Amino acid sequence: xxxxxxxxxxxxxxxxxxxxxxNPISVLVLGICSSLAVTVQxxxxxxxxxxxxxxxxxxxxxxSLMRKSIPNRVRIIVQLVVVxxxxxxxDQVLKAYAYSVSKSLSVYIGLIITNCIxxxxxxxxxxxxxxxxxxxxxxxxxxxYGLILVVVAIVREILGSGSIFGFQIIPQAVYNAxxxxxxxxxxxxxxxILLGCIIWIQRSIQKDLQEE
Amino acid sequence: MNTNSNVYTIIYTSVLVIxxxxxxxxxxxxxxxxxxxxVKVETxxxxxxxxxxxxxxLSNDEIIALFYNEVAATLTVSAKGYDAEEVVDKDGKxxxxxxxxxxxxxxxxxxxxxxxxxxxxxxxxNGLKVVPIYGAGLWGPIWGYIAFAEDNATVSxxxxxxxxxxxxxxxxxxxxxxxxxxxxxxxxxEAGEFVSISVVKGGANGxxxxxxxxxxxxxxxxAVDTSLRAWxxxxxxxxxxxxxxxxxxxxxxxxxx
Numbered sequence: 001x002x003x004x005x006x007x008x009x010x011x012x013x014x015x016x017x018x019x020x021x022x023n024p025i026s027v028l029v030l031g032i033c034s035s036l037a038v039t040v041q042x043x044x045x046x047x048x049x050x051x052x053x054x055x056x057x058x059x060x061x062x063x064s065l066m067r068k069s070i071p072n073r074v075r076i077i078v079q080l081v082v083v084x085x086x087x088x089x090x091d092q093v094l095k096a097y098a099y100s101v102s103k104s105l106s107v108y109i110g111l112i113i114t115n116c117i118x119x120x121x122x123x124x125x126x127x128x129x130x131x132x133x134x135x136x137x138x139x140x141x142x143x144x145y146g147l148i149l150v151v152v153a154i155v156r157e158i159l160g161s162g163s164i165f166g167f168q169i170i171p172q173a174v175y176n177a178x179x180x181x182x183x184x185x186x187x188x189x190x191x192x193i194l195l196g197c198i199i200w201i202q203r204s205i206q207k208d209l210q211e212e
Numbered sequence: 213m214n215t216n217s218n219v220y221t222i223i224y225t226s227v228l229v230i231x232x233x234x235x236x237x238x239x240x241x242x243x244x245x246x247x248x249x250x251v252k253v254e255t256x257x258x259x260x261x262x263x264x265x266x267x268x269x270l271s272n273d274e275i276i277a278l279f280y281n282e283v284a285a286t287l288t289v290s291a292k293g294y295d296a297e298e299v300v301d302k303d304g305k306x307x308x309x310x311x312x313x314x315x316x317x318x319x320x321x322x323x324x325x326x327x328x329x330x331x332x333x334x335x336x337x338n339g340l341k342v343v344p345i346y347g348a349g350l351w352g353p354i355w356g357y358i359a360f361a362e363d364n365a366t367v368s369x370x371x372x373x374x375x376x377x378x379x380x381x382x383x384x385x386x387x388x389x390x391x392x393x394x395x396x397x398x399x400x401x402e403a404g405e406f407v408s409i410s411v412v413k414g415g416a417n418g419x420x421x422x423x424x425x426x427x428x429x430x431x432x433x434x435a436v437d438t439s440l441r442a443w444x445x446x447x448x449x450x451x452x453x454x455x456x457x458x459x460x461x462x463x464x465x466x467x468x469x
Contacts, residue, residue: 071221078228085232092239096246099254107376 014137018144020206025148026199027209030116034108035149036191042165045153047094047101049146051109053139055086056118060126060138062086067127079122080113087113117141152194160185255308259283262357262371263340280305287333291326293449296333306334311355314346318442326446333450340368343447347439350431352376354385354439358394364451367409370394372436382432393423399444399451406448411437 024030031052038048062082063070070078091109094102102109112118121141126134157163159182162170170179184190203209214220253272256279260267265282267275286306289296299307309332320329334342339362346355352375359369370391377383384390394409398420401407407421411433416422425433 069215069224071215071224073216074221074225078225081228081232085236088236089239092243092247095250096243099247099250 011133011136014133015140018141019147023144023148024117024141025145025195026202028120030120031145032195034111034115035152035195036188038105038108039149039153039156039191040160040186042150042153042157044101044104045149047098048105048108049142049149051090051094052112052115052117052145053142055083055090055112056121056142057135057138059083059086059118060121061131061135063122064126064129064131064134079119083118084113117145148198151198152191155194156185156191251310252308255310258371258373259334259342259357262342262359262369263336264359264369282336283334284337285335287335288330289333289447289450290329290331291446291449293453296450309344311346311353314344314355315353318346321442321446329446331446333447343443345439345443347435347442349374349377349435350382351378354432354435358444360451364454365398365400367394367397367399377432378429382426382429384426384429385432385436390426397421397423406445408441408444411440
């Protein structure tokens with residue numbers, strides 16, 4: 001009975017920790033480059049979030065399946081081969097079925113392979129846990145990453161372009177009254193400032209993250 | 213089993229790589245038709261954009277329909293200018309040449325063999341002619357489409373694209389402030405001689421044969437300039453030959469010897 005309870009406690013932890021308490025971007029500060037580059041518009045950010053979630057989930061799952069047979073000395077290389085395969089598959093599928101998005105994300109899809117979240121979760125979790133749990137852990141971390149991306153992208157798209165998903169939401173009358181889109185919003189530095197604000201807010205809520 | 217032995221490691225990694233390669237090869241083959249269709253639609257979309265045909269929020273099928281509605285024929289012509297011939301694809305529609313084809317033709321120009329080239333010309337129903345250009349940018353290839361009005365000398369529109377020029381600098385050739393400068397420019401000077409269109413650093417000052425270069429994108433701008441000169445030079449005789457009124461006395465009539 002207690003075992004079951006521990007299991008569900010563990011499962012809850014795996015699923016919920018990466019969303020807020022152990023968020024890969026705002027707490028672990030992994031995967032920053034791509035979160036700066038692809039958050040100008042919500043559409044790109046969503047596709048990127050989805051791609052990273054799929055790659056982390058499936059890579060963790062596959063590596064976890066193989067974890068007992070992987071020769072320890074070439075562990076990292078084997079993981080990279082698996083991750084690279086997933087990334088290429090995602091890239092090819094996007095090129096075939098979401099060409100314009102794939103063009104706007106350009107190199108960043110290929111660069112998912114260098115996203116520390118993917119390798120980080122494989123090393124820290126998938127190598128020591130069962131495939132099902134590893135899959136969930138990968139998906140949850142991808143989701144936590146995506147959540148920050150989406151928040152940053154919403155702010156940047158509204159203030160930078162006055163739109164959401166490309167639809168104008170700030171009415172023309174406001175522009176006529178002298179309002180202007182903020183050009184700084186569409187440049188990467190502002191994404192970094194926004195990320196800093198998010199980390200600041202999180203640390204002020206979650207006191208145990210604050211350093212002495 | 214000892215998973216740390218050399219033999220095990222070598223066999224394990226070899227099998228893994230072969231399996232992964234097989235999966236990727238299968239995926240690439242399976243997805244190729246859809247990817248090629250996307251590339252073709254993108255080329256169509258660029259050609260239409262150069263000719264000033266609006267195509268906001270159109271689906272792939274709508275762009276294809278619009279393209280065949282607007283484009284009367286695709287010709288290929290060498291630098292000799294009088295050997296234009298119509299080319300159709302396997303469905304009898306005007307042929308679309310991908311960027312990879314432009315690369316091959318571009319290497320012919322570079323080798324001085326433009327007389328053997330088959331340079332595409334997309335002829336629109338409304339009399340516009342769209343021709344491609346191609347060249348080497350700073351980091352990778354750049355290419356574009358230039359639309360000419362019925363006098364075969366005045367540019368009615370242009371559009372450029374690139375593989376991977378520096379974002380914010382050279383990559384600006386693909387943005388409106390750069391390519392919209394080309395409308396109304398001419399490839400002939402006051403005396404009617406071919407001069408191409410120059411991409412001028414420091415500002416073209418409203419010259420009818422020049423546009424402003426991209427600040428901070430000197431090498432990319434120069435690449436656009438060089439590609440324009442090379443490709444428009446290759447089309448020069450064709451444009452002279454098919455212009456109704458000779459622009460100057462030096463037009464050589466093609467001889468059939």
